[in-house]
Amino acid sequence: MKLRPFLKSACLFAISTILSCAVSALAQDASTAPELLRPDSRFKADMLVVVAHEDDEVMIAGYLAKLAQDEHKRIAVVYVTNGDGGGNAVGNEAGAALGQERQMEARRALGSIGIENVWFLNQHDTPNQNVLFSLGHWDHGYVLGALVRLVRITRPDVLLTWFPDPVSGENHADHQASSVVAVEAFDEAGDETKFPEQLSPAKSRTGMSNLTEGLLPWQAQKLYFFTDAYEVFTPYWYDAKKQSPFRKNLGEGAGPSFEVTAVSPSRHMSYAQIAADEQTYYMTQEGQLGVDAIKGKNFKTFAFPVRLIFGKSLVGGSVTGDVFEGVKAEGVRFRPVRGYAAEQKQGVTLEMGDPWRFYSLFWKAHDLDRMAGLIPVPEMEADYGEWLNIGLRACNYTDKDAVIELSAALPGGWVDHAQYKRYPVRAGECYPVTAMVSARSSGDEKWEELAWSATEEARKAGSVTVRVFVGKVGSMPR
Numbered sequence: 001m002k003l004r005p006f007l008k009s010a011c012l013f014a015i016s017t018i019l020s021c022a023v024s025a026l027a028q029d030a031s032t033a034p035e036l037l038r039p040d041s042r043f044k045a046d047m048l049v050v051v052a053h054e055d056d057e058v059m060i061a062g063y064l065a066k067l068a069q070d071e072h073k074r075i076a077v078v079y080v081t082n083g084d085g086g087g088n089a090v091g092n093e094a095g096a097a098l099g100q101e102r103q104m105e106a107r108r109a110l111g112s113i114g115i116e117n118v119w120f121l122n123q124h125d126t127p128n129q130n131v132l133f134s135l136g137h138w139d140h141g142y143v144l145g146a147l148v149r150l151v152r153i154t155r156p157d158v159l160l161t162w163f164p165d166p167v168s169g170e171n172h173a174d175h176q177a178s179s180v181v182a183v184e185a186f187d188e189a190g191d192e193t194k195f196p197e198q199l200s201p202a203k204s205r206t207g208m209s210n211l212t213e214g215l216l217p218w219q220a221q222k223l224y225f226f227t228d229a230y231e232v233f234t235p236y237w238y239d240a241k242k243q244s245p246f247r248k249n250l251g252e253g254a255g256p257s258f259e260v261t262a263v264s265p266s267r268h269m270s271y272a273q274i275a276a277d278e279q280t281y282y283m284t285q286e287g288q289l290g291v292d293a294i295k296g297k298n299f300k301t302f303a304f305p306v307r308l309i310f311g312k313s314l315v316g317g318s319v320t321g322d323v324f325e326g327v328k329a330e331g332v333r334f335r336p337v338r339g340y341a342a343e344q345k346q347g348v349t350l351e352m353g354d355p356w357r358f359y360s361l362f363w364k365a366h367d368l369d370r371m372a373g374l375i376p377v378p379e380m381e382a383d384y385g386e387w388l389n390i391g392l393r394a395c396n397y398t399d400k401d402a403v404i405e406l407s408a409a410l411p412g413g414w415v416d417h418a419q420y421k422r423y424p425v426r427a428g429e430c431y432p433v434t435a436m437v438s439a440r441s442s443g444d445e446k447w448e449e450l451a452w453s454a455t456e457e458a459r460k461a462g463s464v465t466v467r468v469f470v471g472k473v474g475s476m477p478r
């Protein structure tokens with residue numbers, strides 16, 4: 001190696017200097033390749049938030065503002081849909097045009113709480129409550145690939161997304177679907193066999209027409225969820241003193257929580273007020289709520305605590321501890337999940353159908369076993385007189401054909417609209433059954449239990465139970 005005269009003189013001072021100069025000199029050698037570039041640090045995130053619609057983050061906006069503006073964490077947000085299925089509170093723009101406006105609202109809203117890295121995956125907003133309807137209406141494969149790419153670009157330590165389980169509450173299927181793809185991306189971004197074209201080095205980095213992407217695999221460390229159905233609809237969220245007729249708050253003890261009544265040291269206002277301000281950017285949606293709160297200096301509507309639900313961690317930490325507890329700055333190696341394994345069942349049974357069946361398999365496959373205990377009995381809600389369609393499966397795991405007879409046990413005032421009672425089920429198959437019932441048309445708001453049981457040749461062959469909250473509960477298509 002031949003040192004240039006300047007480097008020779010500069011390198012005579014100390015051993016440490018000589019060592020660093022040797023490295024510099026190495027870089028000067030025309031036969032040595034330049035140092036490999038690192039991933040673009042402008043897009044590194046400490047936390048990646050994956051949600052469905054532009055404005056989904058409002059209910060955790062105070063918490064995100066605390067992280068971004070007071071703790072200087074790098075937060076990035078992905079919206080899977082354009083929100084093009086929603087209404088417009090202030091203009092005539094609808095459909096795709098509304099979707100464009102909602103994207104801009106989201107950029108401005110997140111900018112107000114210090115978040116600049118925002119991505120949109122441009123799927124259609126699909127108002128309904130069955131996660132599989134949303135995944136079917138979206139391009140699931142495209143969304144997963146795009147999200148894996150964004151995990152590899154942003155390299156988050158923590159991923160925060162909606163709650164992957166049907167709940168009584170708003171229960172928007174797009175929320176659940178964004179969560180499903182977020183969980184899949186958490187588990188796949190570190191796997192070099194998944195979307196390998198993203199990982200293959202560019203043929204000519206500074207040239208044109210590169211067909212591969214030059215990313216590195218990335219394993220996020222911790223996964224958290226949030227939900228808008230902790231208790232029930234807004235009157236119960238927004239007024240802590242109002243007695244909720246609902247079940248125990250889903251978020252209680254299930255993860256860290258954050259009181260938004262605290263004051264932000266950098267913004268000099270409560271995090272509830274920051275959330276109200278963030279809401280004002282969404283005038284096509286519920287921005288007026290934020291405007292009214294600021295005008296009246298009353299932030300009660302935004303003062304409910306932010307409760308996160310612990311999903312899983314590859315680096316330990318407690319369920320209710322800080323989301324960054326245990327995070328390793330140097331990152332972690334890829335950790336494969338258990339994956340899907342076919343179930344071994346016997347006899348003739350009655351089971352919940354989709355989406356509950358899907359989730360029971362999905363949680364196991366993605367090492368989210370604790371999810372099954374959070375809502376142990378499937379739950380729904382019904383407005384007075386509303387019709388519900390509930391997916392069941394009459395299954396015959398024996399080696400001979402069977403006829404399975406179903407009967408419903410419904411509370412007073414409910415009506416069973418079943419078309420058939422008996423189902424011929426071939427050996428080794430399951431017959432998908434849609435149980436159709438309508439809720440009572442009046443009475444108290446309260447939980448009720450619906451049950452279906454199966455018999456085969458007069459022998460009991462299993463049953464399922466669903467809890468339904470009956471009351472004035474909203475208009476989301478079910």
Ligand SMILES: [Zn+2]
Pocket residue numbers: 052053055056172175
């Ligand atoms: Zn939403």
